[in-house]
Each structure stands twice: as structure tokens, then as C-alpha cells.
Amino acid sequence: xxxxxxxxxxxxxxxxxxxxxxxxxxxxxxxxxxxxxxxxxxxxxxxxxxxxxxxxxxxxxxxxxxxxxxxxxxxxxxxxxxxxxxxxxxxxxxxxxxxxxxxxxxxxxxxxxxxx
Numbered sequence: 001x002x003x004x005x006x007x008x009x010x011x012x013x014x015x016x017x018x019x020x021x022x023x024x025x026x027x028x029x030x031x032x033x034x035x036x037x038x039x040x041x042x043x044x045x046x047x048x049x050x051x052x053x054x055x056x057x058x059x060x061x062x063x064x065x066x067x068x069x070x071x072x073x074x075x076x077x078x079x080x081x082x083x084x085x086x087x088x089x090x091x092x093x094x095x096x097x098x099x100x101x102x103x104x105x106x107x108x109x110x111x112x113x114x115x116x
Contacts, residue, residue: 060110060113063106063110064110066106067106067107067110070099070100070102070103070106073095073099074096074099074100074103077093077095077096078093080092081093081095
């Protein structure tokens with residue numbers, strides 16, 4: 001008969017971590033403080049992202065692409081809202097206004113860029 005789970009590693013008492021509750025609490029508090037006070041930002045693996053944007057994309061091209069995507073999102077929300085009625089329609093069309101506002105900010109950023 002084969003074991004599904006391997007044997008646990010053998011620890012000597014010297015290898016085992018101290019089990020004093022106060023020391024464990026202090027260690028947890030120190031880890032939490034290190035995390036929040038030192039600006040720890042966990043690395044995000046590239047393979048889990050849905051869309052990978054190349055590092056070579058410049059700011060102007062990125063903003064132009066974002067503006068186009070927001071325009072398409074607004075058009076999609078408008079079309080979806082036109083076929084609805086009642087509160088659902090109001091909700092979908094409110095997305096159109098939020099997208100239009102975001103697009104206005106992106107376009108304003110594009111207008112204020114200095115081209116080289």
C-alpha cells in the first residue's frame with residue numbers, strides 16, 4: 001500500500017520554533033508592521049495577468065489606447081442601455097457617464113503632453 005502523504009520531517013527540539021504565545025504574538029506584530037510601514041508591495045507574477053502591456057509603450061501611446069478603449073466602453077454601455085427600461089437602464093447609462101468622465105480626463109492628459 002502506498003502512502004498518499006509523505007512522512008513529516010523529523011525535527012529535533014532545537015530546530016523547533018519556540019511556542020511561547022507572547023513571542024509568537026510579537027513576531028506576528030513585527031511582520032505586520034514591516035508590511036505596512038515599509039511600503040511592502042507584493043510582486044505580481046506576470047503570468048497571472050490577463051493583459052500584459054510591454055514596458056516599451058510610451059505614455060502618449062498608452063493614453064491614446066486608454067482613450068479609445070473608454071470610447072468603446074461608453075458606446076457599448078449606451079447600446080446596452082437603449083434596449084433596457086427602468087432602474088436597470090439608469091444603472092447601465094450611468095456607466096456611460098462615468099466612462100465619459102474618465103475619457104475626458106485621459107483626453108485632457110493627452111492634450112497637456114509635450115511631444116518630443
